[in-house]
Amino acid sequence: MRLIREGCESRPTGGRGRAALCLLLAAAAGVVGCGLPEDSEPRVVQADRVPFGLVGPSSTAPSEIASPGDERADVYLVLDERLVSVDRDLQETTPASVLSALLEGKTDTDPPGAETSIPAETALASPPVLQDDGTLVVDLVGGITNIQGDILREAFAQLVWTATSVSGVSQVRFLFNGEEDVEVVTDQASVADPVDRDDFQRLAPLPSTTTTTTPRERSPRSSAGGDTG
Numbered sequence: 001m002r003l004i005r006e007g008c009e010s011r012p013t014g015g016r017g018r019a020a021l022c023l024l025l026a027a028a029a030g031v032v033g034c035g036l037p038e039d040s041e042p043r044v045v046q047a048d049r050v051p052f053g054l055v056g057p058s059s060t061a062p063s064e065i066a067s068p069g070d071e072r073a074d075v076y077l078v079l080d081e082r083l084v085s086v087d088r089d090l091q092e093t094t095p096a097s098v099l100s101a102l103l104e105g106k107t108d109t110d111p112p113g114a115e116t117s118i119p120a121e122t123a124l125a126s127p128p129v130l131q132d133d134g135t136l137v138v139d140l141v142g143g144i145t146n147i148q149g150d151i152l153r154e155a156f157a158q159l160v161w162t163a164t165s166v167s168g169v170s171q172v173r174f175l176f177n178g179e180e181d182v183e184v185v186t187d188q189a190s191v192a193d194p195v196d197r198d199d200f201q202r203l204a205p206l207p208s209t210t211t212t213t214t215p216r217e218r219s220p221r222s223s224a225g226g227d228t229g
Contacts, residue, residue, distance in 0.1 A: 075102040076161040076205075077114040078154050083161055083205045086110050095128040095136055095166050102162045117154035119143030125177050128163070134170030135194050136163050141177045153185040157200035164197055171196040 073093045076083045086109075088101040103123060105116050121143035129137040144155055156174075163172045173194040174182045183190040186199035197204070 073098045073101060074162070074165040076158045076165075077106060077110060077116050078158065078203075079111060079114045081203070083157060083200075083203050084111060084114055085165075085205060086114065093166060095130060095138075095163060095169060096124065098162060098166050099124060099128060099138065099159065102158060116158065117147070117151045118158055119147060119155075122155075125175070130168060134168060136166075136169045136172050137175065138163065138172055139175040139178060145176060149185075153187070153200070154203060156184050156186070156195070157203045160195055160200060161197055 071090050071093045073088045073090050074085045075088050075098065077086055078084070086107075088098070090097050090101060102116075103118060105118075105120060106114060119142065122140060123142050125139040125141040128139070131137065138159065144152070147155060159174075160172050163169050171194040174184055176182050181192045183192050184195050184199075186195060187202045188199070191199075
């Protein structure tokens with residue numbers, strides 16, 4: 001303050017510009033002198049000692065970092081000769097990512113007793129291709145060619161129900177390492193055409209129910225021919 005005043009007083013006082021300059025310098029020196037004294041090294045300044053207007057919320061929004069597992073997908077395993085839906089947390093729910101999650105097999109968080117009929121060596125030969133009519137072309141390689149019968153039917157059912165859980169997919173056509181005309185084992189027969197969930201209704205998941213009926217309260221099931229004895 002003394003140096004600024006002496007500098008101002010040593011000059012002629014006739015000009016308005018010089019007088020205004022001296023007032024601005026004196027005000028700035030008052031802020032510095034009263035609020036933030038000079039230090040020889042950086043130090044923490046309490047917020048209540050910072051001049052008003054210098055402290056406030058940042059106008060820069062924090063960057064949003066996407067965490068893994070932002071989307072939930074349904075994959076299907078086999079439990080008591082029926083399909084059962086289990087959750088998988090994925091970064092995206094594309095046909096490739098959802099089917100890859102199924103082919104990785106069961107996890108420790110899946111329901112007790114749930115299994116997969118798809119051999120562990122089975123993999124996607126190439127990314128699935130979704131056609132305009134909703135048909136997903138899935139090219140497989142690996143151990144699925146080594147199973148047959150009901151196990152193969154369950155494996156196809158898992159693949160079809162999982163694939164059709166993805167938005168836009170209505171049916172599936174299978175290839176084996178690029179080869180077409182693959183016969184798919186369904187409830188009725190082996191077909192080389194695209195298949196959907198209706199082809200595996202015998203394995204369809206049981207509908208959820210709120211009934212509290214116990215097995216002892218159910219009436220005996222009559223025979224198909226109505227035999228009364």
